[in-house]
Amino acid sequence: MVTVNQDVSRVIAAGTATSPGNVLAVLRDDGPMTRQELRARLGLSRATLMERLDTLTRLRVIDTVGHRASSGGRRAALLGADQTSRxxxxxxxxxxxxxxxxxxxxxxxxxxxxxxxxxxxxxxxxxxxxxxxxxxxxxxxxxxxxxxxxxxxxxxxxxxxxxxxxxxxxxxxxxxxxxxxxxxxxxxxxxxxxxxxxxLAYGEYLAAGSPNSTVLGVWIGSGIGAGVVIGGLPHRGATGCAGEIGHIRIEDRDERCGCGRRGCVAALASGTALVRQLRSDGVRALPDVLRRVEAGEPRAVSLATDAGRLLGTVLATVVTILNPHRVRVGGEIGSLRPFLAGLRETLGEQAPEVAARGLDVGPAVLGDLAPxxxxxxxxxxxxxxxxxxxxxxxxxxxx
Ligand SMILES: [Zn+2]
Known part of the structure; x- marks a missing residue:
C-alpha cells in the first residue's frame, strides 16, 4: 500500500486553492484554457503558475490540446488534462x-x-x-x-x-x-x-456524455445486480450495498436461492435460474443457455423472455424511486434480445407514467466492456x- 509520510502530509495540509491539484481541477472542470486565462482565473503570479504547470507536466497529467488565436495574431496553446499518457x-x-x-x-x-x-x-x-x-x-x-x-x-x-x-x-x-x-x-x-x-452504470454514464444525468445500470449474468450513478458518481449507500436487487423477494414464489432464502428474483430470473430451468433439456452451464436462446430454441427463448418480464416488474419499482434518465442493461443474460424485450415490456407497463415517460431503456452501449x-x-x-x-x-x- 502507498503510505503517506509525515512531510508529505504537511504539504497536503498546507494545500491551497492554487495547489497543483487544484490547478488541474480547474483545467478538468472548465478547460481547456490558455495560460493567460488560467492565470486570470486563479489570480496567480506568472512565476507561480509556471511552477505549477511544470509540476503538472512532470506528473504527465496536463498537455497542450489545441491552440487559440490571440489578439496579437499569435496562437496561444490551450492546456487541458492529459488523459492518455497514463x-x-x-x-x-x-x-x-x-x-x-x-x-x-x-x-x-x-x-x-x-x-x-x-x-x-x-x-x-x-x-x-x-x-x-x-x-x-x-x-x-x-x-x-x-x-x-x-x-x-x-x-x-x-x-x-x-x-x-x-x-x-x-x-x-x-x-x-x-x-x-x-x-x-x-x-x-x-x-x-x-x-x-x-x-456498468458509470461506464454508461460517461458514454452518454450527459453530465449529472441519473443512470441505472443492471447486470444480469450468473446473478443479478443493479447500480446507479447520481450526481456524477456511483451511489453506494450506507453500507455499500445500494442496488443489490437480486435478493428482493417475489411474492408467492418458493424457488431456493443461493443466498439461502426462497423466492428471490435471482432464483427466478438470473443466468443460474435459467440453467436450472433448462436442465431437463440438457443444459449444464450458462454458455448452453446463451447458445439456445441465440439459436431461437422456443423453450429457451420463452424462459428468457419470462425472466426479463419478472425483472422488469422489480425495475418498475426501482425506476419509480430513482426516476433515472437511462436504464442500461448488460451481462450475458441481459444482452439476450428476448430477455431485454420482456424486461422492457413489464417495466413500461408497471412503472408510473411520469417515471416511464421519456425513460430510455436499452442494452449497454459499451456492451460487455461497460464495467x-x-x-x-x-x-x-x-x-x-x-x-x-x-x-x-x-x-x-x-x-
Ligand atoms: Zn437470494
Missing part, C-alpha cells in the same frame, strides 16, 4: 466470467481478455492469473511505466474502508478477501474497487483528485 489496469470478476484489460484514463480500452471460469473458482487460482494477465498486457502494449491505477469491479457489497469485498453466495470462496491490498501489492499502484453494476470503461473512469477520478495530485507532486519534487 493507463489503468481494469478488471471485472463474476461468478463464471473474468475480464481483464488495460485502458487509458479517458476510458479507451487498449487491451482486453475474457476468460470463462469454473463455478466455485477461488482467489488463490484466479488472483495470480488476473495479475499475470494484466502484467502481460502492459508489457505487450509497452505501457508498464505508464501504469497509474487499478480499477476492479466485483459483484456484491464492498467495504470501501478496508477494501474488502463481501461477495455473493455463488462466490463464497471470495468472501472477506483483501482485494485492494492484493492488487496494490501486486502492481504497486492505488486500487479502486467498485460493485460491477455501479461500474471496464466505468472502472477506467473511476481510476481517472482517483488519479486526478486534487489531494492525490498534491501528494504525487510533493513526492516527485526535485530535491
Amino acid at each position: 493507463v489503468a489496469v481494469v478488471a471485472h470478476l463474476g461468478a463464471s466470467l473474468a475480464t481483464v484489460g488495460v485502458a487509458d484514463l479517458r476510458g479507451t480500452v487498449l487491451a482486453v481478455h475474457h476468460e470463462r471460469l469454473p463455478l466455485g473458482h477461488e482467489p488463490r487460482h484466479v488472483l495470480p492469473w488476473l495479475l499475470d494477465t494484466a502484467r502481460e498486457q502492459l508489457s505487450s502494449l509497452d505501457r508498464y511505466a505508464d501504469l497509474a491505477a487499478v480499477g476492479f469491479a466485483v459483484p456484491g457489497q464492498i467495504d470501501h474502508e478496508t477494501g474488502v469485498s463481501i461477495m455473493p453466495p455463488t462466490m463464497a470462496a471470495w468472501r472477506d478477501q483483501p482485494l485492494r491490498d492484493a492488487f496494490a501489492d501486486g502492481l504497486g499502484v492505488s486500487v479502486q474497487l467498485e460493485n460491477d453494476a455501479n461500474a 471496464l470503461v466505468g472502472m477506467a473512469g473511476l481510476a481517472a477520478e482517483a488519479v486526478f483528485a486534487p489531494a492525490a495530485i498534491d501528494e504525487a507532486a510533493a513526492r516527485s519534487r526535485p530535491s
Whole structure:
C-alpha cells in the first residue's frame, strides 16, 4: 500500500486553492484554457503558475490540446488534462466470467481478455492469473511505466474502508478477501474497487456524455445486480450495498436461492435460474443457455423472455424511486434480445407514467466492456483528485 509520510502530509495540509491539484481541477472542470486565462482565473503570479504547470507536466497529467488565436495574431496553446499518457489496469470478476484489460484514463480500452471460469473458482487460482494477465498486457502494449491505477469491479457489497469485498453466495470462496491490498501489492499502484453494476452504470454514464444525468445500470449474468450513478458518481449507500436487487423477494414464489432464502428474483430470473430451468433439456452451464436462446430454441427463448418480464416488474419499482434518465442493461443474460424485450415490456407497463415517460431503456452501449470503461473512469477520478495530485507532486519534487 502507498503510505503517506509525515512531510508529505504537511504539504497536503498546507494545500491551497492554487495547489497543483487544484490547478488541474480547474483545467478538468472548465478547460481547456490558455495560460493567460488560467492565470486570470486563479489570480496567480506568472512565476507561480509556471511552477505549477511544470509540476503538472512532470506528473504527465496536463498537455497542450489545441491552440487559440490571440489578439496579437499569435496562437496561444490551450492546456487541458492529459488523459492518455497514463493507463489503468481494469478488471471485472463474476461468478463464471473474468475480464481483464488495460485502458487509458479517458476510458479507451487498449487491451482486453475474457476468460470463462469454473463455478466455485477461488482467489488463490484466479488472483495470480488476473495479475499475470494484466502484467502481460502492459508489457505487450509497452505501457508498464505508464501504469497509474487499478480499477476492479466485483459483484456484491464492498467495504470501501478496508477494501474488502463481501461477495455473493455463488462466490463464497471470495468472501472477506483483501482485494485492494492484493492488487496494490501486486502492481504497486492505488486500487479502486467498485460493485460491477455501479461500474456498468458509470461506464454508461460517461458514454452518454450527459453530465449529472441519473443512470441505472443492471447486470444480469450468473446473478443479478443493479447500480446507479447520481450526481456524477456511483451511489453506494450506507453500507455499500445500494442496488443489490437480486435478493428482493417475489411474492408467492418458493424457488431456493443461493443466498439461502426462497423466492428471490435471482432464483427466478438470473443466468443460474435459467440453467436450472433448462436442465431437463440438457443444459449444464450458462454458455448452453446463451447458445439456445441465440439459436431461437422456443423453450429457451420463452424462459428468457419470462425472466426479463419478472425483472422488469422489480425495475418498475426501482425506476419509480430513482426516476433515472437511462436504464442500461448488460451481462450475458441481459444482452439476450428476448430477455431485454420482456424486461422492457413489464417495466413500461408497471412503472408510473411520469417515471416511464421519456425513460430510455436499452442494452449497454459499451456492451460487455461497460464495467471496464466505468472502472477506467473511476481510476481517472482517483488519479486526478486534487489531494492525490498534491501528494504525487510533493513526492516527485526535485530535491
Ligand atoms: Zn437470494
